[in-house]
Amino acid sequence: MGQVKPHQKFSKLLSENSLILAECAIAERLRRMDGVELHPTLFNTPLIYGPKQAREQMTNLYREYLTIAEQAGLPLLLTAPTWRLDSRRVKQAGVPSSINTDAVNYLCGVRDALAGRSPVLVGALVGPKEDCYRADLSPETEEAEAFHLPQIDELANSQAEFLLAQTMSSVREARGIARAMSRFDKPYLISFCARPDGSLLDGTRLDEAMAQLDNDNRIERKPAGYSVNCTHPSFLLQSYEPGTLDRLVGIQANGSSKDVTKLDGSGQTEADPVDQWAASMRALHTIHEVPILGGCCGTGEAHLKALAEPEDS
Incomplete structure (x- = not known):
């Protein structure tokens, strides 16, 4: 029997599971840990090379999320810390040119060491070219496609089982990334x-943003779905009627219901009560049938545990 292709594995996971967990915060939790120093432009990614204690602290965060999913008997999506590893930043930082592939291999190793019964897929992240909260700085579509293509090419040829363009603030840059990602045979x-x-x-x-990308004839393969992150679930619940977000398959939500542009640069963790956050996430899951639930800034182990608990608990 031949090896299952990433597209088949990912689509099978989506079709067979009404609830799929996604990791909560990694970099933001590390930022506030003693003994951990993040890179000024690449954030937590260089920790895959050391120092040993900081690498272990990062690994332990992934282990927490893996353990929660395994104990709940739920599938889990993890993503390698490649969000800021575009070719420009990698070159400027003077880190190994293989850092994208190395980051994917690192997380696959963490996953494989704790392999259990629950399926766990490892993906890879692509972030915006400029400040993720400044849509006015986003490149035009053609520039975005060319800028992101080298990193996407490397990630598409890595062990990553899916790719995730995260924290997109503008349609024009997202469109360029989608065009680049659609060139490769990876969900x-x-x-x-x-x-x-x-x-x-x-x-x-x-x-409208999802429809624009779905209707772009230069996107050779459409996204497996769309997601939101660095966003509170209440923003969607109060803005969209049931049936209007059919292509939305995931959310990695902030712990706080404040406007994300007001949270950027906050010196402390901002988060609403976990039970209120989880209730909003469950409402989005039920009303809009969003299967992939996870966290972003201000979330952690307690948030993922709350999502993993049976609804009647």
Whole structure:
């Protein structure tokens, strides 16, 4: 029997599971840990090379999420810390040119060491070219496609089982990334960042943004689905009627219901009570049938545990 292709594995996971967990915060938790120093532009990624204690602290965060999913008997999506590893930043930082592949291999190793019964897929992240909260700085579509293509090419040829473009603030950059990702035979998701009114930071409604990409004939393969991150679930619940977000398959939500542009640069962790956050996540899961639930800034072990608990508990 031949090896299952990434597309088949990912689509099978989506079709067979009404609830799929996704990791909660990694970099933001590490930022506030003693003995951990993040790189000024690459954040936590260089920790895959050391120092040993900091690498172990990062590994332990992934282990927490793996353990929660295994104990709950739920599938889990993890993503290698490649969010800021575009070719420009990698070159400027003077780190190994193989850092994208190395990051994927690192996380696959963490996953494989704790392999259990619950399926765990390891993906790879692609972030925006500029400040993720400044849609006005986003490159035009053609520039975005060319800029992101080298990193996407490397990740598409790594062990990663899916690709995830995360914290997209504008349709134009997301469109360019989707065009680049669609060239390769690997499933991918496009994840937008939304404001309290449910629109992207460039002002486009989320349903319109998804439709624009789906209707772009230069995107050879459409995304496996769309997601939102660095966003609170209440932003979508109060802005969209049931049935209007059919292509939305995931959310990695902030722990706080504040506007993300007000949270950026906060010196302390901002988070609403975990039970309230989880209730909003469950409502989005039920009303809009969003299967992939995880966390972003201000979330951690307690948040993923709350999502993994049976609804009647």
